Amino acid sequence: MANKGFAVPVAAVGALPSATVGKVFAVCLRFFAVCLGHTVNSFTSCTHLASPDLSESEDGVSDVEFAHHDLLNQVLDDSSSASDRILRSYKRSLNGFAARLTEQEAHELSSMDGVVSVFPSRTYEPLTTRSWDFLGFPQTPKEELPLEGDVIVGMLDTGIWPDSPSFSDDGFGPPPSRWKGACQNFTCNKYGHGVIGARAYRRGSSDGLSPLDDVGHGSHTASTVAGRPVGNVSFNGLAAGVARGAVPGARLAVYKVCWEGGGCGGADILAAFDDAIADGVDVISFSIGGSLPSPYFRDAAAIGSFHAVRRGVVTSTSAGNSGLPGGGRVCNVAPWMLSVAASSIDRRFTDTIVLGNGDTFVGASINTFPTLTNATLAFPTNGSCDPDDLTGGSYRGKIVLCLPPAQIGHPVDPLSADAAGAVILTRAPDVAFVLPLPGLTVTRDQFDQIMAYVNSTSNPVATIGRTETTGNPQAPVAASFSSPGPNLITPGILKPDLSAPGIDIIAAWTMLSSPTGNPKDNRKAPYNIISGTSMACPHTSGAAAYVKSFHRDWSPAMIMSALITTATPMNSAGNSGWTALKYGAGQLSPATARDPGLVYDASEGDYVAMLCAQGYNATQLALITGSNATSCADVSRSAGSSGSDLNYPTMAARVEQGKNFTVRFPRTVTNVGAASAVYDAKVLLSAEAAKDLAVEVSPSKLEFTAQNQKASFTVTVSGVAPAAEGQVHSAAVVWYNDEHQVRSPVVVYA
C-alpha cells in the first residue's frame, strides 16, 4: 500500500502490542487517532468529562470504552473485533480512541455520526537541534527567574531523570490536594513532592513502559521550567554557575510521549493531554512539533490544547526548528496555545583552529577535550562525513573536514571513523554544538579558506583548542533555525507569539545517555548545553507558571496575553529578513508579565467564532466542542476567514501583494491593574514603514474605574501592501500609562 506521506511507518505498526490482527491486514493497517463528539451513543460529552471515575463493567471495560468498541465494530468486518484494534481510549478530558485501521475503515469511521475527525497518527519530533540531523550535536538552556508557586506543570517530552539534583524534592510538602495524577512504574515515593506524577505512552499503550528519560531532552526542558537552584553546575567547566528553573517551587508532572529513535506519536500525545488535564496540571509544556503546521483538527497538540483551554490550562509549545533555508514554517499555530521562537542569550561558546600556516579561525562548539595539536587535516570524498563514506580506516587520528549532509537526517559522524577531530561547515553559525570529539563548526567562508590551505600543501595540519566563553552583545537575536511565520493555517494570527532563550542553554541531563547521543561518546554529563525552540518553550512554560502562581483565576488567554504584550522588542541584528514573523512580539519578560496592566482575553466561544469564520459549520463545531449551544449562526464577524477579528494580543494580516489595503482589528482589553487607570494609545512606526503604512487607534484613550472592566477599540491599518512575497510591514500599538506598557506588534505581509 502506498505511503501517503504519513509519518508512521508500516513496519512500526507491525510491532504494535496486541497485534492479533492477521497478516492480511497488517500491511494495510495504520495507526489512527479518532476524536469523538458528545453525540456518541449519548455518552458524556468532551465538555463534561470531569470525573475520571467512569463506571466499570464486570470485565473492566468502562461505558465509554464500550461505546468506542461499539462504534468501531460498526466499520469492521466479521473477522475483526474492536478490542483487537483499539489501542487506547481517551476518556478523561476528551473523548476518542487510538486504533489500527485500514484506510477504508478510517474513511467509513470518519463519516459516522458523532465522529469529529479520524487522522493518521503522525510522528512528531522533540524540537532540539541536538542530533546530527540538524548538523552536529547537543546544547542546553540557561536559567534565570526566581519565585515559587504551588503550580503544576505537565511536561510532554522524553521523560525525566529524577536523580538529577535539579529535581530534588527537599523542602517540598505533599502534592496539592487537587492532584489526581499517578506515578506509573516510577519512584514517586522518593521523589513524590517535586516530581509528583510520571506516565509513559508508546504506540497507544503504557504497558511495560518507564517514564525514565534515556534521551536527555525531557530532563533538560523540565529543569528549565522548574529545576531547583543547583550551584557549581557546568559542562566540564563551561558555563559554570547556578542552574535553576523559572519556578523552582512548582511541581512537575511528566508524560513521556517521545522515544529515542521513534519520535512522538500523535495518538500518544493526545493520550497525554487527556491525562494531564484530568490529573490537574495548570500549564502544559510541549517542546514537540513538526516541520510544517497541520490543520487544527488533524493536529494532536491543537486538539489536546483546545481541551486544555476549556479547563483553564495554558499550553506553551515550540515554534519549530525548520528556519534554515529549505526548512518549513512555524508549527503549533493554534491561537489557543503559545508558539515560542528561539533566540540568543548574552553568551557564546567559541573555539579556535590554528592551521599549520598560522592562519587562525574562530568557530563555534562545546569542546572540552584537551587541545589537539598538529593533527593532519583530511577532506573526505564530497565532504561527506556519513559513516558509510568514512570506512577503511584512512581518517583515523585525523581532523576530518565535513560538509553538511546533502539531506537532513543523514548522519555526520567523523568519530565513527576514529577521527581525532572535526571541522564542520554549519548552516547555523549562531549555535555551538556539543561534539563527541575535538572540533568546531565554521562558516562557508572559513571552510573555503581552510580548504584552500589543505589544497596548498602536502602535509596540512591544524591545532584545535578548547572552547572559550565570550559575550554576545547583540543578544537577543532570533536563532537561525527558529521556524518563521507566516501562519499557514490562520493567516490573521501572528505566529510565533514571542521568543525565548533557545541557543546554547545549559540544563539538567540524563545519566542514561551521553551528552551527544553518539554511540562512541562514553561521557556522562549531569548538565548539558543544547539548542532549539525546544529550549525556548520551557522558558515560556515556566513564565506562564510564574504568572499563574499570582493569578490562579486567569484564563489561558489572559496568561498568554500577559506574556506577549510585555515581551521586549527585538532587533533583527542586520538580518533584515528577520521580523516579527520570525520572533513574534519579542523576547519573553517573565517579571513584567506578572503585572501586565491590560490583557486581551478570549474564551472557547471566541475560538469557535474564529473557526466558524474559517469555514467550520455548526455540526462540526458541536461535535468538537461537545455542546450544541455554539452555532456559527450566532457569530457575526466582519473580517471573514483570516482570524484578524479574534481578540488576540497581536495583529496580523495577509494582504494582496502591491495593492492598497485597509484592515480593521476590533479588540477588547480587560483592566487587570489598579481599579482606576487611564491608558493612552501610541503607534510605533519606523520612518521607513510610515511611507507604506498608516495605523489608527480609535478611541485613543481608555479610562477604567474598576478591576476587570473591559474597553473596546479598533485598530485600522491601511496602506500599500508589500511589493514582494515575504516582505513585511511592521508597527506596534502600545497602550501606556506611568505604570504599564501594553504592546501589540502589528504585522502586514504579502
Ligand SMILES: *[C@@H]1O[C@H](CO)[C@@H](O)[C@H](O)[C@H]1NC(C)=O
Ligand atoms: C517498568 O519499566 C521497565 C523499564 O522499561 C520495564 O522493563 C518494566 O516492564 C516496567 N514495569 C511495569 C510494571 O510496567
Ligand SMILES: *[C@@H]1O[C@H](CO)[C@@H](O)[C@H](O)[C@H]1NC(C)=O
Ligand atoms: C565545583 O566544581 C568543580 C568541578 O566540578 C570542582 O572542582 C569544585 O571543587 C567545585 N566547587 C565547589 C565549591 O563545590
Ligand SMILES: *[C@@H]1O[C@H](CO)[C@@H](O)[C@H](O)[C@H]1NC(C)=O
Ligand atoms: C606544530 O606545527 C607548527 C608549525 O609546523 C610548529 O611550529 C609547532 O612547533 C608544532 N607544535 C608542536 C607541539 O609540535
Ligand SMILES: *[C@@H]1O[C@H](CO)[C@@H](O)[C@H](O)[C@H]1NC(C)=O
Ligand atoms: C580543494 O580541492 C578540492 C578537491 O580535492 C576541491 O573540490 C575544492 O574546490 C578545492 N578548494 C579550494 C578552496 O581550493
Ligand SMILES: *[C@@H]1O[C@H](CO)[C@@H](O)[C@H](O)[C@H]1NC(C)=O
Ligand atoms: C457540516 O459539514 C459536514 C461535512 O461537510 C456536513 O456533513 C454537514 O451536513 C454540515 N452541517 C451543516 C449544518 O451544514
Ligand SMILES: *[C@@H]1O[C@H](CO)[C@@H](O)[C@H](O)[C@H]1NC(C)=O
Ligand atoms: C441542544 O440539545 C438539547 C438536548 O438534545 C436540546 O434540548 C436543545 O434544544 C438543543 N439546543 C439547541 C440550541 O439546539
Ligand SMILES: *[C@@H]1O[C@H](CO)[C@@H](O)[C@H](O)[C@H]1NC(C)=O
Ligand atoms: C493607493 O494609495 C495611494 C496613497 O497611499 C494613492 O496615491 C493611490 O492612488 C492608491 N491606489 C489605488 C489603486 O487606489
